[in-house]
Amino acid sequence: MTTLQVLETVQETPPPTPRRVPRRIRVLTVDDWLSLVGAVISSLAVVTIGYEHILDGSGVLGFMVCWYFTFLAIYASLVALTNPRQIVVERLVTSTLYLAATVVILALGSTVVYTFAKGWHALVHVNFYTHDMSGVSPTAPLTQGGILHALVGSVIEVGLAVAISVPLGIGTAVYMTEVGGRGSQLVRTVVEAMTALPEILAGLFVYVVLIVGFGLPKSGLAASVAMAVTMVPIIARAGEVALRVVPSGLREASAALGANHWKTVSRVVLPSARSGLATGTILAVARGIGETAIVLICSAASSFLTFNPTNVPMNSLPLYIYTAYSSHEPTAITRAFGAASVLLTMVLLLFVVIRLLVRDKGQQR
Amino acid sequence: MTTTFPEVAPTAKRTPRTLNPGLEPSDRLFHGGATMVGMFVLIMTGSIGLFLGYQSIPTLRHYGLSFFTQTSWQPELDKIGIAAVLVGTVEVALVAMVVAFPFALMMALFITDYAPRQIKSWLVSAVDLMAAVPSIIYGLWGFYLLQPHAINLARWLSQHFGWFPLFHVDTDPNAAVWQQSRYTSSAFIAGLAVSMMAIPLACAVMRAVFDQAPLGEREAAMALGGTRFGVARTVVFPFAKGGIIGGTMLALGRALGETAAVLIIVSPDFAIKARILEAGSQTTSQLIAGNFGDATKSQLSALLTAGFVLFLITLLVNSVAAVVIRRSRSGAGTEI
Amino acid sequence: MGNDAKVAVLPRNAAALEAVEVSAWFGGTQVLDDVSLSVPPATVTALIGPSGCGKSTFLRILNRMHESVPGAQLAGEVRLDGSDIYTAGYRPTDVRKQIGMVFQKPNPFPTMSIADNVAAGLALTNTKIGRQDRNYLIEACLTRAGLWNEVKDRMNRPGSALSGGQQQRLCIARALAVEPKVLLMDEPCSALDPTSTHRIEETIAELRTQITIVIVTHNMQQAARVSQQAAFFLAELGSPGGIVERGPTDQMFNNPSDPRTDDYVNGRFG
Numbered sequence: 001m002t003t004l005q006v007l008e009t010v011q012e013t014p015p016p017t018p019r020r021v022p023r024r025i026r027v028l029t030v031d032d033w034l035s036l037v038g039a040v041i042s043s044l045a046v047v048t049i050g051y052e053h054i055l056d057g058s059g060v061l062g063f064m065v066c067w068y069f070t071f072l073a074i075y076a077s078l079v080a081l082t083n084p085r086q087i088v089v090e091r092l093v094t095s096t097l098y099l100a101a102t103v104v105i106l107a108l109g110s111t112v113v114y115t116f117a118k119g120w121h122a123l124v125h126v127n128f129y130t131h132d133m134s135g136v137s138p139t140a141p142l143t144q145g146g147i148l149h150a151l152v153g154s155v156i157e158v159g160l161a162v163a164i165s166v167p168l169g170i171g172t173a174v175y176m177t178e179v180g181g182r183g184s185q186l187v188r189t190v191v192e193a194m195t196a197l198p199e200i201l202a203g204l205f206v207y208v209v210l211i212v213g214f215g216l217p218k219s220g221l222a223a224s225v226a227m228a229v230t231m232v233p234i235i236a237r238a239g240e241v242a243l244r245v246v247p248s249g250l251r252e253a254s255a256a257l258g259a260n261h262w263k264t265v266s267r268v269v270l271p272s273a274r275s276g277l278a279t280g281t282i283l284a285v286a287r288g289i290g291e292t293a294i295v296l297i298c299s300a301a302s303s304f305l306t307f308n309p310t311n312v313p314m315n316s317l318p319l320y321i322y323t324a325y326s327s328h329e330p331t332a333i334t335r336a337f338g339a340a341s342v343l344l345t346m347v348l349l350l351f352v353v354i355r356l357l358v359r360d361k362g363q364q365r
Numbered sequence: 366m367t368t369t370f371p372e373v374a375p376t377a378k379r380t381p382r383t384l385n386p387g388l389e390p391s392d393r394l395f396h397g398g399a400t401m402v403g404m405f406v407l408i409m410t411g412s413i414g415l416f417l418g419y420q421s422i423p424t425l426r427h428y429g430l431s432f433f434t435q436t437s438w439q440p441e442l443d444k445i446g447i448a449a450v451l452v453g454t455v456e457v458a459l460v461a462m463v464v465a466f467p468f469a470l471m472m473a474l475f476i477t478d479y480a481p482r483q484i485k486s487w488l489v490s491a492v493d494l495m496a497a498v499p500s501i502i503y504g505l506w507g508f509y510l511l512q513p514h515a516i517n518l519a520r521w522l523s524q525h526f527g528w529f530p531l532f533h534v535d536t537d538p539n540a541a542v543w544q545q546s547r548y549t550s551s552a553f554i555a556g557l558a559v560s561m562m563a564i565p566l567a568c569a570v571m572r573a574v575f576d577q578a579p580l581g582e583r584e585a586a587m588a589l590g591g592t593r594f595g596v597a598r599t600v601v602f603p604f605a606k607g608g609i610i611g612g613t614m615l616a617l618g619r620a621l622g623e624t625a626a627v628l629i630i631v632s633p634d635f636a637i638k639a640r641i642l643e644a645g646s647q648t649t650s651q652l653i654a655g656n657f658g659d660a661t662k663s664q665l666s667a668l669l670t671a672g673f674v675l676f677l678i679t680l681l682v683n684s685v686a687a688v689v690i691r692r693s694r695s696g697a698g699t700e701i
Numbered sequence: 702m703g704n705d706a707k708v709a710v711l712p713r714n715a716a717a718l719e720a721v722e723v724s725a726w727f728g729g730t731q732v733l734d735d736v737s738l739s740v741p742p743a744t745v746t747a748l749i750g751p752s753g754c755g756k757s758t759f760l761r762i763l764n765r766m767h768e769s770v771p772g773a774q775l776a777g778e779v780r781l782d783g784s785d786i787y788t789a790g791y792r793p794t795d796v797r798k799q800i801g802m803v804f805q806k807p808n809p810f811p812t813m814s815i816a817d818n819v820a821a822g823l824a825l826t827n828t829k830i831g832r833q834d835r836n837y838l839i840e841a842c843l844t845r846a847g848l849w850n851e852v853k854d855r856m857n858r859p860g861s862a863l864s865g866g867q868q869q870r871l872c873i874a875r876a877l878a879v880e881p882k883v884l885l886m887d888e889p890c891s892a893l894d895p896t897s898t899h900r901i902e903e904t905i906a907e908l909r910t911q912i913t914i915v916i917v918t919h920n921m922q923q924a925a926r927v928s929q930q931a932a933f934f935l936a937e938l939g940s941p942g943g944i945v946e947r948g949p950t951d952q953m954f955n956n957p958s959d960p961r962t963d964d965y966v967n968g969r970f971g
Contacts, residue, residue: 191406
């Protein structure tokens with residue numbers, strides 16, 4: 001039978017840490033941080049000196065790449081001085097991952113910042129938001145003309161597309177999850193396949209069938225129909241997922257209370273899936289709002305403001321951006337960036353709405 | 366007082382009763398309505414595919430296999446083919462994926478295992494935002510901001526790796542004043558811009574599967590003394606193989622169909638170009654966008670055929686991706 | 702018992718473990734309060750008590766797994782042979798190489814063969830080992846875990862193609878391959894059938910002289926069978942958990958000092 005052995009501490013123990021107070025656990029020492037900073041600075045110095053001479057200045061990108069590899073080499077040797085191989089690998093991987101994430105975020109950030117910066121000169125003019133480009137040549141100064149027609153066009157076209165695609169998309173999602181059956185499997189396969197349809201083909205299809213085939217005029221409505229073709233599969237798929245995730249316990253509770261299927265779906269299931277459905281819709285809208293080729297093909301780059309979607313060509317923001325860019329005139333390009341800024345703002349707003357909705361759903365639980 | 370139940374016919378005991386409540390009228394209406402919507406969508410979307418296929422028949426009958434081997438698009442000479450266009454489309458998409466794959470993988474691993482808790486949700490939002498930015502904006506960014514820097518990189522590549530046919534450019538990279546215009550508007554630069562759209566898509570799928578790597582195995586690897594990368598190597602990557610491949614292929618599908626960014630960056634050049642760093646390329650979407658306006662009925666049909674081929678390729682890539690994801694260990698719960 | 706010659710080759714490196722005034726939090730909620738425990742080398746210590754009183758949390762503090770949970774904090778020290786493992790600059794990965802853990806649910810790596818599973822710890826820690834030594838080590842660890850005879854003919858099959866009890870013994874072999882000084886076991890038999898449980902208890906008894914073991918168990922009879930000393934954890938409603946009584950197992954079960962211990966070991970609650 002063993003007895004409790006009393007431990008004798010032979011060596012000096014450090015002063016006891018305070019009781020009942022959480023302690024800060026530091027894994028990295030001062031030495032680790034110094035190695036990192038030292039490697040960064042020394043590699044920068046090495047590359048700065050060597051770059052001009054050895055690699056005859058191939059631009060900023062090349063400099064960054066050389067800096068990265070030099071940093072890896074120096075940092076690896078520093079860390080290897082006091083740490084086993086496993087830790088050296090870990091440190092290199094960690095620094096590379098941080099760098100990769102930074103690069104991606106910088107790329108995104110530079111896109112946003114650059115768009116707003118280049119468009120700034122156009123954005124500060126009020127006429128940019130209130131006039132259209134009718135009678136204004138691309139070389140005209142920024143105090144003339146504006147993107148109102150494109151803005152209105154985008155809103156109307158996407159609005160019509162939403163009006164068409166949301167009922168169809170959600171209806172299909174309801175069909176797939178609630179009614180089910182063999183037909184629904186076929187529908188699911190086809191819908192999934194249609195998400196692969198490039199947007200330009202949707203536009204071309206509408207062009208060939210409605211405009212050339214039926215002789216309908218190029219219009220905002222035609223563009224909306226083509227947009228709806230690309231949006232319906234997105235909404236249907238996201239909607240199906242959102243509906244499927246609704247716990248079956250809710251459906252059973254509703255049935256146990258005596259509700260028929262329709263009441264269950266309309267009063268219980270759809271409201272529960274509300275935010276998932278909204279997210280799917282907004283994702284589809286973000287896609288539709290950015291579609292350039294469809295409006296190019298089914299409508300046209302008109303300069304006139306119009307509220308009539310049915311028989312007059314209607315411009316949109318992406319198409320306006322493209323045509324303004326194509327002229328290669330400096331003021332037109334500034335306007336293009338201005339329009340791009342407006343487009344970007346709209347997408348950002350949609351995005352914020354999605355985030356709010358999703359957080360809402362999280363809190364509901 | 367005992368309750369007596371009515372006698373049940375002897376043969377009816379222990380055999381299941383048939384129950385057929387049927388649907389009540391309002392439900393019958395509901396099911397019928399939902400089915401009609403489903404069928405309508407099925408017919409509409411299916412007929413698009415069928416229509417495209419149907420339109421391709423006269424074109425293919427007229428041109429035969431030369432449609433796939435002819436590089437130029439000159440309808441007035443009755444010489445049209447999608448060889449150059451297909452090669453260009455694939456080149457741009459491949460450049461995009463070569464750049465996008467490592468960044469998406471690293472970003473996904475960073476978000477799931479390395480990012481400090483506070484910034485994790487911001488990073489996820491940033492990646493999703495990246496996916497929502499319209500492609501024309503990336504086109505502008507690529508053309509005006511990225512291109513001046515990227516051509517330096519292209520020149521460096523052609524300087525040191527020009528012996529490899531892919532990287533060769535038809536001009537002297539070592540000249541003191543080198544011809545910048547030979548490096549602009551290339552498949553390479555378009556690929557870089559398209560990668561901005563491929564990265565978030567691949568990253569989202571990879572992140573979803575990394576998150577699902579079983580905690581028990583992760584803890585076992587940690588308890589054995591593994592570092593974060595050790596855990597990733599031993600547990601996460603083997604588990605997430607299917608998601609990694611599937612996510613990459615989905616992003617490839619998107620890259621193949623990309624239009625607006627390519628329209629802005631690339632200058633048309635109808636030749637099968639293996640030299641991705643050199644100016645000029647051509648993709649299917651560009652072809653359609655550039656030619657639909659003046660096209661006659663038969664030319665429209667040819668354009669539709671070109672588009673149909675693109676659609677089939679994208680569909681194939683997406684389907685393979687879906688199968689790979691679904692079959693893999695990580696696929697069970699992933700929604701793509 | 703396996704091949705004695707091979708088993709004897711492995712050094713005895715059992716270490717003493719001491720927890721000093723350990724408290725733990727998850728976010729703002731305190732789950733352990735001022736827990737101190739001395740674990741002598743080459744012994745088996747059982748942590749017993751009803752669910753939810755912090756036994757597993759305490760165990761995970763012993764090998765620095767606790768801090769991997771977001772929001773987790775701790776106070777106090779854990780001394781391995783006298784040195785606090787939470788000292789700044791000590792890497793958790795190094796600590797875990799010396800203090801191994803076996804989990805409640807067996808978790809062999811499914812994409813690796815049985816042999817590779819056992820050696821996984823070496824691969825994870827970039828430990829170089831010759832092919833011959835590696836095979837030697839794998840066989841020795843599987844023998845110590847009592848699994849060698851059952852798998853020696855299928856070493857290249859995947860690690861998941863085994864029964865639950867065999868998988869758990871594989872996990873034990875895998876933990877032993879890193880040659881830790883202490884082995885922590887978090888209810889290793891709770892998911893297993895009685896035969897496997899018995900086999901694993903035999904393994905624990907065989908390992909005891911070479912390695913220090915701390916085992917969390919719900920099963921009091923198991924605690925009585927395998928351990929030399931025991932600690933009884935309890936958390937009253939709403940307060941953080943702590944040790945009510947500790948001492949030699951025999952004494953804890955037959956002659957406990959605290960009435961709550963008496964109630965628990967006699968099955969009056971928990």
